[in-house]
Amino acid sequence: MEQAGWILDEEQWKAWAGSLPASGCRVIAPARGPRGEAAFTKTDDADQIARGYPGKTQMSPKEFLFPRSETLFEFRLAGNTVTLVRPPRSDNKQVLIGLRPCDAAGLRRLDEVFLQDPADEAYEHRRNQTVVIVEACTEATPSCFCTAVGGSPGGTEGADLHVTRLGGSGRILLRAITQTGSELASAASASWARATEADFAEAGDQAEAVSSSIRRQPLPARTPELLEGSFEAPEWEVVASACIGCGICTYACPSCSCFDIADTGGAACGSRCRSWDSCAFGEFTKHASGHNPRPKQSARYRQRLMHKFAYFPSQHAGQLMCVGCGRCIDLCPAGIDIHQAVLALAGAARAAHRGADEGVPV
Ligand code: SF4
Ligand code: SF4
Numbered sequence: 001m002e003q004a005g006w007i008l009d010e011e012q013w014k015a016w017a018g019s020l021p022a023s024g025c026r027v028i029a030p031a032r033g034p035r036g037e038a039a040f041t042k043t044d045d046a047d048q049i050a051r052g053y054p055g056k057t058q059m060s061p062k063e064f065l066f067p068r069s070e071t072l073f074e075f076r077l078a079g080n081t082v083t084l085v086r087p088p089r090s091d092n093k094q095v096l097i098g099l100r101p102c103d104a105a106g107l108r109r110l111d112e113v114f115l116q117d118p119a120d121e122a123y124e125h126r127r128n129q130t131v132v133i134v135e136a137c138t139e140a141t142p143s144c145f146c147t148a149v150g151g152s153p154g155g156t157e158g159a160d161l162h163v164t165r166l167g168g169s170g171r172i173l174l175r176a177i178t179q180t181g182s183e184l185a186s187a188a189s190a191s192w193a194r195a196t197e198a199d200f201a202e203a204g205d206q207a208e209a210v211s212s213s214i215r216r217q218p219l220p221a222r223t224p225e226l227l228e229g230s231f232e233a234p235e236w237e238v239v240a241s242a243c244i245g246c247g248i249c250t251y252a253c254p255s256c257s258c259f260d261i262a263d264t265g266g267a268a269c270g271s272r273c274r275s276w277d278s279c280a281f282g283e284f285t286k287h288a289s290g291h292n293p294r295p296k297q298s299a300r301y302r303q304r305l306m307h308k309f310a311y312f313p314s315q316h317a318g319q320l321m322c323v324g325c326g327r328c329i330d331l332c333p334a335g336i337d338i339h340q341a342v343l344a345l346a347g348a349a350r351a352a353h354r355g356a357d358e359g360v361p362v
Contacts, residue, residue: 006174280301
């Protein structure tokens, strides 16, 4: 679709964004927690909905599409008949406001997993009700590396609407990226000033400036292939030796999608529940026999990294499963840096190839 954009001042933005709950939308926006950290929260507060925030939230917004825990259905047995009852689902729109570009790209990775054929019914319903409003980054934090994995601080992947706060001018560029976004804005947009080419160019320059401030190195070409060839490399022990298997990297990640299924209740009635799980946990791959094909923590960490940087891209036209948000770097209690780990493994694999090509023992 042709790019539509408007320039709003702070009051217009607040009036529009703050009006969404009254129009029946469930609005999720970043709010300040007790320790000052920003966290995505359901809110009706217009001030909170319209306010920007520095950096990124501690946890990603994925729980609003893929809840930490949810009942998929309840089952009841009467005579020989089993009845499945799905929980009631809201048909109200859910508007996610203020996602960073990496967050919205992370949701697109979840789509790749949950909207496969056949789509996951609970996820698909929620996804169809959701509108994503991305807010371009005005600064990068030290752990950000979206530019190393194909993203951008001004990126629009996964966005329906896209907001750029232009400099310190108080002007906000609001762009419709999809038809869904355009429709959400349509009732109010007639009263907004149309954005000009100069406004779009200013937003582009701003994103470029934030991009340039990211100091982290791009990943080498053919990283997925290099990693695939490094499965047995001793470097895995080195990069993963500190991992304690806490799993916070996977819970905070916008694109990690592993879950566990548990049935509760008895023979006559009960429910099936889906909850987040983590490949970092020792029990994750443990068989009923007691055998565990990933008995060591280094093998579990390797799985996480390989899934994101080798296996997923091999099944999704080269698309990485990591969007470079850096949350796992910020939160890892063992100080493991996934970006540095990939560089180390890919670098070692490349050196090994080079050595093999030159006939040097590796
Ligand atoms: S693996 Fe880490 S850096 Fe990559 S998307 Fe997940 S949390 Fe962000
Ligand atoms: S956050 Fe760090 S220690 Fe915890 S599971 Fe992830 S890599 Fe391991």
